[in-house]
Amino acid sequence: MSKLSGGAAASRIPEATVARLPVYLRALNSLADAGTTTCSSEHLAGAAGVNSAKLRKDLSHLGSYGTRGVGYDVEYLRYQIAREIGQTHDWPVVIVGIGNLGHALANYSGFSSRGFRTVALLDADPARTGQVVAGTEIRPFGDLAGIVSEHGVAIGVIAAPASAAQDVADAMVAAGIRSILNFAPAVLAVPEEVDVRKVDLSIELQILAYHEQRKSGLDGAEAI
Numbered sequence: 001m002s003k004l005s006g007g008a009a010a011s012r013i014p015e016a017t018v019a020r021l022p023v024y025l026r027a028l029n030s031l032a033d034a035g036t037t038t039c040s041s042e043h044l045a046g047a048a049g050v051n052s053a054k055l056r057k058d059l060s061h062l063g064s065y066g067t068r069g070v071g072y073d074v075e076y077l078r079y080q081i082a083r084e085i086g087q088t089h090d091w092p093v094v095i096v097g098i099g100n101l102g103h104a105l106a107n108y109s110g111f112s113s114r115g116f117r118t119v120a121l122l123d124a125d126p127a128r129t130g131q132v133v134a135g136t137e138i139r140p141f142g143d144l145a146g147i148v149s150e151h152g153v154a155i156g157v158i159a160a161p162a163s164a165a166q167d168v169a170d171a172m173v174a175a176g177i178r179s180i181l182n183f184a185p186a187v188l189a190v191p192e193e194v195d196v197r198k199v200d201l202s203i204e205l206q207i208l209a210y211h212e213q214r215k216s217g218l219d220g221a222e223a224i
């Protein structure tokens with residue numbers, strides 16, 4: 001997933017570390033907003049909600065070891081992590097399927113503040129064509145290939161029904177998209193070079209329900 005940009009970080013960073021880098025970046029942004037210029041690994045680990053040994057190991061993959069007795073330079077570490085996870089780039093994104101979820105995603109300002117620019121909203125339903133969501137007109141799904149080549153789209157977001165998700169993914173791949181964020185509850189078959197990340201809120205809820213059940217002393221049989 002991570003595109004390495006040379007220097008000490010020339011080897012591939014473990015996926016689990018990559019997944020924590022945005023969390024560190026968010027914590028560093030809060031520290032910087034509060035006027036903090038340097039921080040210890042304990043301080044940053046506390047702000048990010050991880051243990052400090054893990055944080056130090058993660059940051060060592062970036063070649064960032066901090067300074068003994070001083071800690072990490074907040075601004076520089078922010079820059080290093082942002083560069084590592086590609087946040088210093090502009091990433092053109094398309095969202096496909098502009099129903100309930102697609103509307104919410106299109107309206108979410110947190111993408112643009114992290115470098116993700118939604119260049120097009122696409123939907124297969126002709127009744128949606130021309131509707132304006134978050135300042136962008138919904139276009140027919142058939143326009144996908146042209147939009148991808150025109151804008152150099154890097155990431156495709158699938159917010160279509162599960163039954164349509166594979167067709168949407170195939171069209172994205174055929175158009176040249178190599179990274180897909182899939183919200184549909186469907187397993188996608190894609191070529192090896194294509195990265196797919198799946199978001200499934202119901203699975204997260206089911207995991208919480210499992211823990212809740214254990215905390216309340218119910219086993220599976222009693223709970224049903």
Ligand SMILES: NC(=O)c1ccc[n+]([C@@H]2O[C@H](COP(=O)([O-])OP(=O)(O)OC[C@H]3O[C@@H](n4cnc5c(N)ncnc54)[C@H](O)[C@@H]3O)[C@@H](O)[C@H]2O)c1
Nearest residue numbers: 097098099100101124125159160161162164184199200201
């Ligand atoms: N991951 C999550 O946590 C999560 C949460 C909510 C919904 N979802 C999933 O997101 C998807 C959308 O949910 P919703 O509630 O917004 O549904 P919705 O029915 O409101 O919207 C789906 C949209 O996709 C469009 N569409 C259908 N087939 C298409 C195709 N082949 N190409 C392009 N567009 C197409 C429809 O016209 C519609 O506008 C579903 O798969 C749902 O299960 C996931």
